[in-house]
Every structure is written in structure tokens, then in C-alpha cells.
Amino acid sequence: MTIKVVTVGEKILGTNDAKAGENRKRLDEHSIFTINIMSSPGAGKTSLILATIKRFSKDVRIGVVEGDVASSVDAEKVNAIGIPVVQINTGGGCHLDAFMVEKGLGNLNLEEIDLLFIENVGNLICPNNYRLGEDVRLMIASMPEGDDKPYKYPGMFADSDVVILNKTDLQPYLDFSEKSFRKVVTGLNPDVVIFPISCKTGSGLTGWFTWLEEALRKKKKQ
Amino acid sequence: MTIKVVTVGEKILGTNDAKAGENRKRLDEHSIFTINIMSSPGAGKTSLILATIKRFSKDVRIGVVEGDVASSVDAEKVNAIGIPVVQINTGGGCHLDAFMVEKGLGNLNLEEIDLLFIENVGNLICPNNYRLGEDVRLMIASMPEGDDKPYKYPGMFADSDVVILNKTDLQPYLDFSEKSFRKVVTGLNPDVVIFPISCKTGSGLTGWFTWLEEALRKKKKQ
Numbered sequence: 001m002t003i004k005v006v007t008v009g010e011k012i013l014g015t016n017d018a019k020a021g022e023n024r025k026r027l028d029e030h031s032i033f034t035i036n037i038m039s040s041p042g043a044g045k046t047s048l049i050l051a052t053i054k055r056f057s058k059d060v061r062i063g064v065v066e067g068d069v070a071s072s073v074d075a076e077k078v079n080a081i082g083i084p085v086v087q088i089n090t091g092g093g094c095h096l097d098a099f100m101v102e103k104g105l106g107n108l109n110l111e112e113i114d115l116l117f118i119e120n121v122g123n124l125i126c127p128n129n130y131r132l133g134e135d136v137r138l139m140i141a142s143m144p145e146g147d148d149k150p151y152k153y154p155g156m157f158a159d160s161d162v163v164i165l166n167k168t169d170l171q172p173y174l175d176f177s178e179k180s181f182r183k184v185v186t187g188l189n190p191d192v193v194i195f196p197i198s199c200k201t202g203s204g205l206t207g208w209f210t211w212l213e214e215a216l217r218k219k220k221k222q
Numbered sequence: 223m224t225i226k227v228v229t230v231g232e233k234i235l236g237t238n239d240a241k242a243g244e245n246r247k248r249l250d251e252h253s254i255f256t257i258n259i260m261s262s263p264g265a266g267k268t269s270l271i272l273a274t275i276k277r278f279s280k281d282v283r284i285g286v287v288e289g290d291v292a293s294s295v296d297a298e299k300v301n302a303i304g305i306p307v308v309q310i311n312t313g314g315g316c317h318l319d320a321f322m323v324e325k326g327l328g329n330l331n332l333e334e335i336d337l338l339f340i341e342n343v344g345n346l347i348c349p350n351n352y353r354l355g356e357d358v359r360l361m362i363a364s365m366p367e368g369d370d371k372p373y374k375y376p377g378m379f380a381d382s383d384v385v386i387l388n389k390t391d392l393q394p395y396l397d398f399s400e401k402s403f404r405k406v407v408t409g410l411n412p413d414v415v416i417f418p419i420s421c422k423t424g425s426g427l428t429g430w431f432t433w434l435e436e437a438l439r440k441k442k443k444q
Contacts, residue, residue: 040264042364122375124344125343126316152290152292152344153344170392
């Protein structure tokens with residue numbers, strides 16, 4: 001399988017939401033459950049996608065849109081395990097937008113996908129301002145980044161449906177208070193679901209998998 | 223000491239470089255050595271500044287411009303140890319620009335500063351496109367982010383004068399190849415100086431301090 005690379009520029013925010021609505025309609029027509037995954041660089045977006053593919057790929061047809069400033073390192077990892085993937089290089093842009101995702105969707109066979117991951121560019125700020133057509137907005141916070149991140153990047157924490165707290169295997173070596181983190185996050189976002197996990201050890205993944213199973217079941221019924 | 227908060231919007235890139243030149247001239251007139259510190263969220267910008275203040279503040283008059291999307295958490299830490307600091311909140315913007323820094327400089331007494339740290343917004347992408355008037359561009363990569371970051375965010379690695387590789391205390395618990403990291407970084411940027419350090423344990427800081435001493439000496443002679 002060859003990886004398709006789509007290189008696109010930045011579009012104007014004003015028209016983004018309308019395009020996101022069109023993407024959503026198109027994805028809904030194919031009953032595709034779509035998750036927009038956002039985080040800082042290196043927090044574990046690709047690791048979460050790979051772990052989730054490993055758990056679900058026997059029963060669920062999965063596709064991936066990979067967004068990056070440059071390179072196709074992550075897309076190659078997904079491609080290597082036989083999952084359809086399209087790489088979007090933003091050419092310097094610090095976030096995906098709905099137009100880029102539209103181009104990505106044009107390079108996937110939507111008839112053969114039930115669950116779509118969109119891996120956003122690693123950035124805690126601008127990706128939050130661009131809806132892509134997703135059902136769910138998921139962000140990953142990485143423990144080594146510190147428990148004060150929700151104070152400093154409140155927008156994404158406030159607007160995400162799911163917060164994954166990754167790299168919990170490093171907790172013994174960090175000054176990270178999960179209690180304090182949870183307090184600030186739920187203060188910003190009372191409805192959020194938080195899953196502390198370690199993609200490295202697999203710890204905590206069951207909670208996330210159960211949540212996703214239920215979400216996929218609900219989507220099918222729609 | 224009260225912390226000054228300047229809230230500013232985004233400016234157009236086209237005029238940024240001219241304003242950065244003006245800032246640089248103004249800082250040069252006061253013989254201020256200025257370092258623009260960039261990194262992902264939570265990589266250790268404030269920790270590096272605090273450790274460097276601790277080492278140099280007896281001999282060198284230091285000032286800090288703190289850039290954040292929201293909050294003044296970091297400025298409070300700097301203020302607590304008696305160093306002049308001005309907080310710039312970008313109001314959603316994902317980087318500092320030269321106009322914001324100009325406003326920041328207007329709130330510091332430049333007569334009483336020899337070394338100025340500008341802590342940029344936590345983001346590996348856009349801060350690289352905006353010169354601020356600095357002498358030196360320093361970026362921090364955090365080991366837990368992974369050794370593949372130079373592939374994925376090549377711009378900042380290519381354009382930085384100094385790369386600090388922080389959180390080396392976590393190396394025993396990570397799959398991070400320093401050799402591979404160095405190879406890619408020096409491939410992008412043959413003139414770069416790399417300092418592997420741990421702000422937590424203090425390991426490796428001496429190399430950085432020696433480099434900075436020499437840089438301050440050169441600046442005085444200009």
C-alpha cells in the first residue's frame with residue numbers, strides 16, 4: 001500500500017465551519033464515527049491510534065488521516081499494519097482545517113471505513129479553533145508536560161469531549177498531581193471524560209476501549 | 223512587585239521583521255543580550271530560566287518577558303524570586319511577535335538589564351516564523367516527546383542557535399536515542415550547539431552556563 005501525501009496551504013477560518021459541516025454530513029452518510037485527536041508534539045497521538053487499531057481492527061474497519069507540518073513518519077507506522085491512511089502535510093501550517101480534511105477524505109474509500117481517526121498537528125492552541133467534521137474531539141495530555149497545562153492552554157481542555165492523560169508509567173519520576181490536574185480540567189469542562197493511560201504499558205487502556213465500543217454502538221444506531 | 227500584564231492581538235507577519243530590527247537596535251543600545259526561548263508546552267522553558275537566574279543573578283542583571291496564551295503562572299514564579307518580569311498574554315495567539323515584545327520592553331527598565339529572556343508561547347511551529355529582536359534563538363526539546371521530533375518539526379530545529387535537550391533524568395524510562403536525535407538535528411543545522419540537561423537534577427547545566435558566560439562576555443565587548 002502506498003501512502004498518499006496531500007500538501008495544502010492554510011484556509012480562512014470564516015469558511016471553515018461550513019466546510020466542517022459538509023465533511024460531517026458526508027461522514028454521517030457513511031455512518032463513520034470520526035475522532036479528531038489533538039495534543040502537544042510527542043504526547044502520544046500516534047501511539048494511542050496504534051493501540052486502538054490493535055484492539056479494534058478485527059471487528060471494525062478503521063481509517064486514518066495523518067496531519068503533520070512535514071514528514072510522513074506517523075503515516076508510515078499506520079500503513080505498516082495495513083490500515084488505510086492518508087498523509088496531509090500542512091506546509092508550515094500549525095493545525096488541520098476542514099478543507100484539508102476534505103482533501104484527505106477524497107483519498108480514502110469511505111465505503112470501507114467505520115471508524116476514522118484524524119491525527120491533528122502537534123499543537124495545544126490553534127487546532128482547537130478549527131472544526132473538521134468530527135463526532136468527537138479528543139485531546140491527549142502527557143504527564144511529563146506537567147499538571148499546570150490546563151491553566152496555560154485552557155481552550156482545548158475546555159472544548160474536548162475526551163481527555164487522555166498519557167505516559168502514566170512515568171508518574172513515579174514526575175512531580176505531577178493527578179488530583180490537581182483533574183480539578184482544573186473538570187472546572188473548565190464539567191462534562192469531560194478523563195482516561196489516565198500508558199500506551200507503553202497498556203495500563204488504563206481498557207477504560208478508553210469500553211468508552212469507544214459504546215460510542216461506536218451508539219453511532220450505528222443513528 | 224506586581225506583575226504587569228499586556229494583552230495584545232496578532233499582527234501581520236510582513237511588518238514583523240522590521241519591528242524585530244527596531245527591537246534589536248533598542249536592546250543593543252542598552253547592551254542587553256536577549257534570548258528567545260521556544261519549545262512545546264511543558265518542555266521546561268520556565269525551569270531553564272529559573273535555573274539560569276539562580277546561577278547568574280548575583281553577577282548579571284536579568285529581566286524576563288513571559289509569553290502565554292492565558293494565565294500568568296510562569297511570570298509569578300519569576301516574580302517570586304525578585305526578577306523584573308512582564309507577562310504578555312496573546313489572547314489565543316500561538317506565538318509572540320515583535321510588536322508584542324515591543325510592548326513588553328516598554329514595561330521593563332532596560333537601563334537595569336544585561337540579560338533578557340523572552341519565553342515564547344509553547345508551540346514548536348509558528349514561533350519560529352517570528353523574529354523578536356533576539357541575539358540568540360534557543361529551543362528546548364524534552365526527551366519524553368521522543369527522538370523523532372526533528373523530523374516532524376524541522377523548521378525550529380533548523381533555525382535555532384542552541385538546542386537544549388531537557389529531562390535527561392527520564393532517559394532510563396524512555397525509548398529515546400540521543401545519537402539518532404543528534405544526527406537528525408545536526409543534519410538540519412550543522413552549526414547548532416546541543417546541551418543535554420536535566421533542570422530537575424541539575425545534570426548538564428554547567429555546559430549551558432559556560433556557553434552563556436562566554437556569550438555575555440562577547441556581547442559586552444561589542
